[in-house]
Amino acid sequence: MRLLNRRIRIKLRIIVKQNAIAFAIFTGWFALNFIIFLGITKSPVTSLLSLFYFVEYPSLWGHFYPVFSEFVIFGLIFTLITVELFRKYNPKETCRLLAAELKNHIIIISYTNLAKRIKYYLDKKGRNNVIIEEDEKKVEDLIQEEQPLIVDEPADRTAILDARIYDASLVLLTEDDIELLFSTIEEIRELNPRIKIIARCFEDNIAAILEKNFKVETLSTSKFAAARIIEKISAIPSKVTGIAEQQQKKCLIIGLNHVSERVGLQLASIGMNFKIIDIPKYEEEGLQSGLKEHIISGDPRDSAFLLSIGIEDFDIIVMTLNDIRYIMLTLSTIRELNKECRIITRVFSDDLAKVLARPPFDAITISSTKEALDYLIQKKVL
Incomplete structure (x- = not known):
């Protein structure tokens, strides 16, 4: 309700500011005519009654005034205000003025x-x-x-x-x-x-x-995302058990970025077999990777490319991109070629997370922005 009241107040302020000429004409016309009527009638009461059309004073000006006001002055003012409203009103200015009142x-x-x-x-x-x-x-x-x-x-x-x-x-x-x-x-x-x-x-x-x-x-949302991805990878059972369980998993990370870099460094530290697909279209500017021996370039939407890198042998697929269309096309292609692998994907929409969690994708979804929000709430800064 307070925000609504502020909006109304600000809009009125904008209207007055943008139509200053029209309001000046309006005020000046009434002020001038009050003086004229006062000079003719010598009575402030009669002047006010004539000014606001309650009576028509029996004189040439008394007959002329209401007709001229109605058809010319009010017509001009109405035109000025409506034209200026349609031409000049900019909701961005209202938004900015609302911000300035907080x-x-x-x-x-x-x-x-x-x-x-x-x-x-x-x-x-x-x-x-x-x-x-x-x-x-x-x-x-x-x-x-x-x-x-x-x-x-x-x-x-x-x-x-x-x-x-x-x-x-x-x-x-x-x-x-x-x-x-x-x-x-x-x-x-x-x-x-x-x-x-x-x-x-x-x-x-x-x-x-x-x-x-x-x-x-x-x-760092990438730090949150990487931590969650590592947690999910660790929870996925390997085909073998024992001391080398984590090393036996084979992981494919899609997208070279800060998230994949953090995940890759963690996987390298425990000796896991993994590859990162670098997609030039989604390169992060300024990223200097320390995992060059694990990086391959290609388009993961292309079945031929996926088969050439042995997609059927990977146990875990990690999607780190944020392009919804690209994610859907890539994961759909991967699922056709490898129905057994576990898919972990970042999502930036709760609705998309629901879709990807269901067949045919059956993906484990994580949201680094949600993790970041939860962190801020926990720290009581919001």
């Missing part, structure tokens, strides 16, 4: 899958929050719903100020973009040196710099 709120920078989960949780709890996102397409739904939102570059000082950084209780950076992280955090720290900042960061060495120099708590 206090003791959480600022979420970048509208990622993690940000969506966090916002959904905060909205359910009734916690004020504002999103800063540069890509308008990503937040079209929020714009239509007129949620507190700033469509602007997160590192821009104006955007941060409009998000009321001085009155916020927490900033969450949910995009793992090193340049964006440093530029945004530097601006935030200049404006509010004491505010708590939690930043998503995949690389441990970068995380150490952020924690030491900027007093930023870091969060």
